Amino acid sequence: MRSALVRHPVTAAITFLVVATAVFGIVVRVLHGADPASYGPFRIFAASTGAVALLATIAGVVVLVGAAERLMGSWRTALAFVVTTVVGTAAGALTAFVDADGRDLTSLLLGRATAFDPWTAIVGTIVTASAFAGPLWRRRIRVNALAVVAALLLYAGHASDLYAVLAAGVGWVLGELLRRTPKRGGWVRSSHRETRVLLGTVVLVSAIGPVVALVSRARVGLLAPIAAVLGTGPVTPVSGCGTDGASAECLRALLAYRATDPWTLLLAVAPLLVLVVGGLGLFRGSRFAVWLVVAVDLVTAVAAAVTYGVLPARAGGLQGTADEFVTALSVGASIVVPLATAAVLVLRRRSFTVLPSRRRVVAFAVTVVAAAAVVVGTVAAFAASAPQHVEDPLRLAVAALGPLSPLTFWEQLPSLGTALRIVVGLAGPVLWFVVALAAVRPTGAVEPDTDADGSRTDRERARALVTAGGGDTFGWMTTWRGNAYWFAADGRAGVAFRRSGGVAVTVGGPFGYPDARDAAMTDFARYCDDNGWTTVFYGVDARNAELLTTLGWSTLPVAEDADLDPRTWTTTGKRKQDVRTAVNRARREGITATWSSWQDLPPSTARQIEAISEEWVSERELPEMGFTLGGVDEMRDPAVRTLVAQDAAGRVLAVTSWLPSHREGRVVGWTLDVMRRTEAAPNGVMEFLVASAAERMRDDGVERLSLSAAPLAQAGEAAAPNDGVQSLLELVGGVLEPVYGFRSLLRFKQKFGPDLHPLVLAYPDPVALPSIGLAVVRAYLPDLSLRQAVALARGRG
Template structure:
């Protein structure tokens, strides 16, 4: 009788298999556990609160002496990060990275003792600082080294997250252990690039919009957590510690030495020594940072409102630091006092520059955040914030007026209560104020910031994403319903994508999706809806555009559909060819399909399988691999992501869309395709190929295998049409008409994009399957408008094209 309960023998077998597969990870985990337990025993037996490094010697790198929770987290870090490093670059390189980054990180950090000015013996300090680290120094150094062997997605994520974390710890807390970790990460970055064989990766590779959102959201969240770490730290000497002090202290906590005459050295020491010791003080301190947390979560969702919210908060923090520390040429000398002039200057300048730099990066990359908030949510946010500001100001003024002690210049107290904009130079007078007034002043600012954070949740989509962010949810749902009931053309399902606007006929039986650039409205294919209503819809849409002063352009419509317009004097240009086949009768036989037969046979021999699924039903590991493949594909392109009639990972997430994934016997994703449905009378009668992505290591023929597998699947389902879609701005040579002078407009664009996106190569790939070809044209009403139409089409595909890239495009260099 079989049982699913694992026996001790099976458990030991699995454990031994894991140890054999990851020997370095297993040894490091054991050493961390043993040395940490030994350290605890020494502390208990020796009745001491600390463990001298001499008890461990070089094994100090493995000891965790700060508590059970820290030990559990460290063991988890060893398994996750050292294990991942060992999988990426092998055991030998993992050992080298572990040792080298530890030696470099701790060694260079120990040299800071040479700059000690307190009269200590340098030799003793070198030994002490060389052992003032924890296992995370080696763990972070190792995983950053291994990032060089990962794909673009995880290489960037590992490095950005590691740098963000160690930078926050170093800049806000500034302990020797934080410096060791930062140096280990830098050493790991360089070591990884040296160990990796292959062409050097210079510069910053392009990332998708989704990945840009993840990275910037992470940076903003870390920037919000950094001051909290510093406020909870027992001692902090980081460059951004002054900024943490600005956020953390307030009218309720006057600081000795801070007066209206400037910030003296005693004031700076007092600010840096301030520590949040109770929950109430911590709540007051972190209230402004909660706004950054909300903004960071909104950035993950692509919110443009979150971008500007983070920009405003970071700018406020920078201004607050500048005002607090009197960073003005005429008062700079007052800041230094008896402190080291260089260190203080760098620290204060960093506290101003870092938030401003973060805000600047967000502004420059704001185009990656395409989700605009609904107008009603923005209005609600402004009303709530203004009302809160009025109420807080009123409460402060009323409390000031009713105070038994006269208060001069009450409006200045109102400004001081709004923290962190309140300069500490006014706080030396607070002890003389009435206790009730001091409480109101201490709570007013944090309460206002908490209201701002709460009010920003909905417009940023931090918790509940706005389903109608562009105000077109109802129209998009209407278009989707009409498509499912009556169908559309080749681009039919693409009309449901974000970024499209909609027009519907008066009787509601047909609709048009379009994108407007300037005074040109470019349609996404032809009208969708009931076939007998589509021709009339074309004419009605053109008339509607003309009423609004726009030029209507039907992009990617069939020659038969265009006949309705050409009869009215419209001109046409060929822009693509739709390739389709009937999967019910299609086979791999025939000389022209030799490459397809070879690919299918090869996949069978190698055990490659095809998984047909919706995105939601894919295994998590498969989803992560697809995202990594897509990110690698984007990083290799010279131009930004294209859109309009070209989908990506976001479009694959639609529950109606299907993915077809090629997997090797170990479950590794080799390639992925996505398929858009075509409906008739509420039933799926066809699928259209959209996304095609593969790994660089995928064997030749994997895409041919996937398309053939799709045909087999559709044959079983009784599907009538398999469309290989249309390669934009590409036609077969025999199908191209003679140029008439304006054809060169789109030929130039297609030719320049060919090395980047391979549209014409894609057309040749589709020819392997012997499909039927159907010309698709661009129909325009007036040749005079062709230059503007060309710009509008390019903008539809490349909405984020920069001026530099546009110049390169015109010059034909991509």
């Protein structure tokens, strides 16, 4: 406890003040009946709305302010706590000038200036501290904080919510001013994994917002109309809402409506549960979840438009009201915000690569259609047997949508029988609950689809073949997701490939038993020809290239494979002087190298590796590359090993990953894949990691250590381009060099004195060279947009 107090004095002081102020408030209220919120600046520490609020505030101070103090130190934390509160509250209080309405401006201004709560300061402090975090946590802190406070402001609209938003904005600016490290302007790229986390968070917050607004005592937020639409179903009478349009009285009644019973919350939660399922699916990268959330957002926007008379035929009901501008802004936001969320998801859909199996999509469609038929049939049956005549069955069917039904049917419902009104009221929530439950499997919200692309069986078969018989430099990469597979008739060899249009680009040569690979090459080429595809063997070694050359194929170099025998590894000799210096320096500074699978890493180490990888991605101007280049997802394979460099305090400085090479069912070598390091890592840390790997493999008796092949990079001078595909690959390699450093990576590998083996691209038909070049580029950059492709070409122009 003493150690924690010494390390986090500001957090400890604020926690003490929160507890002391709460006790003081209880005493004042019991003895004098006064409201402790009136005691001036101490209101910043007063969580006086109940025991739950007090406990939540204490937890917020300990966790969030404590994290901020660890990130930026004590004096910056104290400064941020005060400045963000004062500036954010002062700016928020100035809204009194806009909303005076004849009231005494001085008292209104002072009243608003003391309407904050401790969370204003907490939010401002943690957002300030985000500037001192790495790209991963900087983005997560800011997105999560802004999403939560913005949702509270837009749905509930309390003065304290406005101050929290402003404090977050002040904290953002203050953090950038306090951080003295170099700052990068413009758009910072996110990895696909991080994009999924951020958008999933936004969707989950948007699902919770309407519920928060419905239970709020005062609801004046711009998006409060959405909450009202969701929470007041067809059986809920609302004053002023009728078939002639949404009047000002109707809007005020909706905004003043508060959920006081489980029935109303049931109406609101039903459609929002679909968003929760969709948000969880977004975390897992589900493309189905993208379209599910887009559909719900579109329905919400249309429902708000119809309900509030935005359609031309009903827009006149809102004209001439006292708050016409505010009304229009509120209704407009209720429509634009869901549409904007849907648009962002559509634009970023390429980050969601997990496609559901056809079986799960069909099951979802059948379930929803059957449920809709049952709901409509039930409503129709009750309507036909009702004592009162239903004049407009079509509007009754629309009203069965429940919480998203337009207002045009509400005034007729009181005249219907009790049983029919109950059925109509239950129809919508039941249908939405069915949609939510049916969407759980195709979105992978609870149980991810392990065979989303229909290739799990083939991938497991390929994995077994690679383990039993082995492969070439790219052997283990053939087991990665995204590959298609072909297997020989006898099942003893196979080929992994990726098809772009009419070109099939292999991931190296055949894998499997050595005596079956040569025949597999010619059989696979014949298979592609039968399907009308052009075969391209990418990254094959000299022996395979010679075989294809005898068959009349053409080849051109694309990479250099660097390997060595770790059993004879040593750091002696002038050539390895840099490696020797790096190893000695790392050992003097107490840096250690830990060899482990991802599953055996401590959670804190794994999180640091994810943050390092995200920082690496954010520094690139082009999308993440794939094909023969792995990332964090590939590191999670239980067969893959990570080698992590950590300092004496346990901070991760750099990480490498190693892919296994097999022969006759046992590991005989390891191939380097991922290389990541922090900006704070000392020079030579990567040399230290590779040397440590070589030492471990020497002790384990491993036969081969491969430093892998740097794609589109060669050790010597490249031959003069003699055809279109070589020209294109030279162009791509030259443009990607400043971004990914393939050629500098090859020079790094030469420090270890490896043997270099050329890898070539083999193709059968020179006529197909343009499409071959584009297929190789598309394999490495599947998310390359047209704009980025043009920029890439101009980079060499």
